[in-house]
Amino acid sequence: MTTTPTIARIWRGRTRADVGDAYEVYLRAEGIPPLEKTALGVQPFREDREGESWFTTISYWPDHESMTAFTKGEPTKVHHLDRDPEFLIELPERIQIHRILLDHRRLP
Template sequence: MADTPTIARIWRGRTLPEKADAYEAYNYEVGIKPLIEKALGVQTFREDTPTHSEFVTISYWESVEAMGRFTGGGPTEVHHLDRDAEFLVELPKSVQVLRLLTSHGNTG
């Protein structure tokens, strides 16, 4: 297995502000921890606004094939967590998959 990421998989989801802290904890335990074990790297982001909180997860993979082994389906297929419908304003229909061209500086 190569250890150089060539693919970034970007997932986005929004919650209501009053559910954001609970979703952040749930998402980390149920969604992010298993992802950390499989991906080359994982970054999580949160933006709070008066009307919603948006979560973004970027995972890095050595290939589309490796990412597909994790997702068990197509590269843009979403793995909804069991309680996502309870927390998220709407269930994401896809993820964004980008080729990683260059990386500079310390992003870790």
């Protein structure tokens, strides 16, 4: 298995602005750690808009097989966190999978 990411798995969700901070704490505690243990890397993002907070999580994978092993099935299927229905305005229906065409990073 290569240690170079070739695939990005992208999840997006949004909350009302008044629960954005609480969801961020929840996402960091419950959603990110499993990815940190399994994926080559993970980056959570947050964008605050008027009345809403948008969250995007990108995880990086060496191949399709490793994503499938992590999700125990189809990688585009969303596996919602237990409290997502409480926080999210709507439950995302799918995950985006993108091939990484260029990986240009400045490493220390």
